[in-house]
Amino acid sequence: MDALVNKRIAKVLKGDQNAFAEIVELYQHQLYQICYRMLGNKQEAEDIAQEAFMRAYVNIHTFDQNRKFSTWLYRIATNLCIDRIRKKKPDYHLDAEVRGTEGLNMYSKIANDDELPEEELMRMEVQERVQYEISRLPDKYRAAIVLKYIEELPLAEISEILDLPLGTVKTRIHRGREALRKQLSNL
């Protein structure tokens, strides 16, 4: 897969735009899925996934071909998703983390503000409910949970995508898992 992609990249670098279409073809579904699970909205997912490909195209000369292309691409996309999520939240400044307490901040409280009433939750379809619960996770946990459980990527790769030490990735997955367990305690 990587050798195949690198061949395409070499063509793109020579100015062959069609070769990039083949790269988009290869990664479109996975990239779109990450964006959709992060953002919970089809329009936004499409917009951000396209934006991620666009940025990958424009910056392709900075991609180190000894590395995995998907990791680089997913990193661009998750960063864009997190930016988008934060822009939607006016209280983003409350995200300031208390030193030494990974994930402990006002933000996690805000993320849970949009809790729906019980009756409404009961009426939800399973798929709708899954997305709703993922959307309620603070963005830093959400990215780790989506990459781990939806994309089923190895921890080492998630750590590269999120540009975080392995230990931090594990902590986020554990906290995300625990947060979801609490959210689902009435299920």
Place this chain on the structure above:
Amino acid sequence: MNACPENVIHLMDDYLDGDISPSDERQLREHLESCSDCRKQYQALSKTIAFVQSASHIQAPSDFVQKTMARLPKERQRAGVQR
């Protein structure tokens, strides 16, 4: 869960990460057999994971490639020139 060895929660996390040694796994299993609180927590977390993994796979819209290509700048920037 007061009487539980402190490392049980770590073992549980390692196990759920799919990153546990056989001897740690044995230790965890033995503990879960004897402790109903930890067993409940373990079952709830397993259920949570299964719930998230029940999310169906999502496909990009059929015109995604075409739309993406339409958004690219027409001429590729020369290396080193940032937009």
